Amino acid sequence: MKLKTILMAGALSLVGAAASASCAFENTVPLKSLTAGFEAWKAATDAMAECGNFSASLDQEFKEKQPEAFAANPALYQIGGVANETLIPLLNAGTIRPLDDLVAKYGANLTPNQLIKIDGKTMAIAMMVNAQHLMYRADILADLGIEEPKTYADVLAAAEKIKAAGVVDYPLGGTFKTGWNLAQEFVNMYLGEGGNFVDADNNPTINTPEGIKALETLKAMTAYMDPEYLVSDSTYVQQQFQQGKIAMANLWASRAAAMEDEAESQVVGKVTMAAAPMGSVAPATSIWWDGVVFATNMTDAEAEAAFQVVMEGIDTEMVKANNDAAVWLIPGYEAGPLAAGAAASAANGARAYPASTALGILHSALGNGLSAYMTGAKDAATTLADIEADYVTAAKEAGLLN
Amino acid sequence: MNFRTFAAFVGPSVFMMLLFIAFPLVSVFVQSFYVTQTVYEVVEVETCTPGFLTQTCTTEQKSVPLLDEDSHVMTRTEFVGLQSYRNVLELDRAWAALKAGSWSAFQAIDFWKALRFTLTFTLITLPLNIGLGLGIALMINNAAKAVRGPVIFISLLPFIITPVIGALSINWLFRGDGILTAAMEWYSGRDIAMFAQAWTIELLMMLYRVWHVAPFAAIVFYAGLQTVNSDSLESAVIDGASRWQRLRFIVIPHLMPLIIFVSMIHLMDAYRVFEEVVGFSSQGHVISLQWLTYDFLVPDQAGNRSVSRASASAMLTMIGITLLLIAPLRRTWRDHKGGH
Secondary structure, three states: OHHHHHHHHHOOOOOOOOOOOOOOOOOOOOEEEEEOOOHHHHHHHHHHHOOOOEEEEEOOOHHHHHHHHHHOOOOOOOEEEEEHHHHHHHHHHOOEOOOHHHHHHHOOOOOHHHEEEEOOEEEEEEEEEEEEEEEEEHHHHHHOOOOOOOEHHHHHHHHHHHHHHOOOOEEEEOOOOOOHHHHHHHHHHHHHOOOOOEOOOOOEOOOOHHHHHHHHHHHHHHOOEOOOHHHOOHHHHHHHHHOOOEEEEEEEHHHHHHHOOOOOOOOOOOEEEEOOOEOOOOEOOEEEEEEEEEEOOOOHHHHHHHHHHHHHHOOHHHHHHOHHHOEEOOOOOOOOHHHHHHHHHHHOOOEEOOOOHHHHHHHHHHHHHOHHHHOOOOOHHHHHHHHHHHHHHHHHHHOOOO | OOHHHHHHHHHHHHHHHHHHHHHHHHHHHHHOOEEEEEOEEEEEEEEEEOOOOOOEEEEEEEEEEOEOOOOOEOEEEEEOOOHHHHHHHOHHHHHHHHHOOOHHHHOOOHHHHHHHHHHHHHHHHHHHHHHHHHHHHHHHHHOOHHHHHHHHHHHHHHHHOOHHHHHHHHHHHHOOOOHHHHHHHHHHOOOOOOOOOHHHHHHHHHHHHHHHHHHHHHHHHHHHHOOOOHHHHHHHHHOOOOHHHHHHHHHHHHHHHHHHHHHHHHHHHHHOOOHHHHHOOHHHOOOOHHHHHHHHHOOOOOOOOOHHHHHHHHHHHHHHHHHHHHHHHHHHHHHHHHHO
16 A cells, blocks of 8 residues: 555665676676666566666656656666656657667667667667456356456446355455546546547547546446545555455556465465456557666766666566566566466557657546546536646646647 | 844844745746746657567657757746636636536636635634643643653654654554444444545544644643633632633633634644645545645656646645734734733
């Protein structure tokens, strides 16, 4: 819950400088990285630290620090961890460098799939993908004779049966915490309905029948959820699952391993990973990647060293040791049952999170505005109209709209 | 004291106040009238991101900021007059909602929603704070000398705890099946969710604030109680005044200047309610004016901060506090003039 976030935020994992045999490259240039603080980043940065002279900051608030830290000259961190949307501010400010020459020189082990290309230039190296997909208690659904839910209509029907049977506290869990999480739920649902967020002129286009349908589905789900859903984030939903309080949730693939963690979970072996339920058009989810970027404001010698350290950090050896920590894109990863949900969602045609400056502003406006609909303070059309108005104000202030 | 000595003593503090209070205030005031925007151009961008087996590439029209020759993002700053204030207040919508007589439409506007809660919070916690503070002070005053030290220490404890930590711990006691919620569920036999609706969260926030600040009021009142004229109290006893009458007609009038002082401090603090919103993660249900300012300043997912709206909102908060303080200040002023 909150505590974990705070600990993460405060935790500077400063790792010793002794180079060990597991790193083929002995690093002599002091390097620092700033990344998010979840398990996969811990695994990757620990492996980077084995090359020596490297210190990692694992910080869940990294996105607030990164733009300024990378804009400094010399940059405060040489290596950054980003995802779809957190790449945008750095890319916009020109504070991350193109990597094509470094990839050609040292990136022999990278697969083409890992190279994030903007206008043909490699700007980031992806290491994993992540997506929200359906996790369900196979034992409960089998007992009640419920088929694996394929659509949201199925999910709601299954939830009704589970509620009637009364086998868990709440049939559904959901990462509906006001702010980023709730906005992300809407983004998923809206993508599932085939919606587009902004038009070519950056005007918002969410107040549509698809938008209203997405909201209504979200609202319908809340009837089967913990009534305190507006404060429940991924960690809270994960814990509800682990403690056997919920039977189904659309949860991040990176949380799948926690279900099988015997130290924390009471439902080991009972949770099945399935594709994200379908909206009208596509799976109601979006595919995210996490990867590494390199600062513009450092010397070429530093960049070469940093790139080689990262290559050691995200190599096959690290993946073999941490296979279940994420859905890795790195050669050597064996996709087990825990990755099945994310893979099935992608196979069904899930779209990538369409990160852009406009969606960045809209995501924040959604995060603030959606709860009014969930609490019943506004109807769907008013909520979406107000969010659009809020977006227009913010986008005008940012200079994106005239 | 001659002027030079006086200046030497006061100078550093005046300088600090100018540097850390006056200058930022002026800067915020000025910023609320300007907007700094990034200059965007629309270009066609091809973006390739990882899929499960192969990459997916999309080509789209995207707005990308222009960079200047030092490869910094180009910005332009414009004078916009009261536009940021209009954006925060949304007066047209507020007025339309009021004319239509729709309270819910009125409360759908962030600023007015925040103002409603902030005022409720401030005005309800004020009497509770004074009352509880006075109660604790009387209790300490009547406690036997031997236990007075420990009693003072224990009643001061809530005040010592860092606000955010205090709010978080109360949050955990009630969140989900937290200990106290579980206890209430056991007692009432019903399923209780304290964070599922606005009014229970508001109640918790107010209880927390009173619990947190009452010790301060108590210690101020306790100091005041030491100077109550014991002759008047004794003569009141002889005249047959009850305990309540002694409190009502002797102690409270004596403490009145302190009560005004505590009220003023409380009004200023409570109007800036912020820790409770963060600690209870209440923003889905309830927001405060200070939280609104903070939210404008937090960069959105694209990295933009709404500095102009945040400045306008901060200025409006300051105006609000000033308006609230007029009543107690006028009273002090009258007393001051009447007393001499």
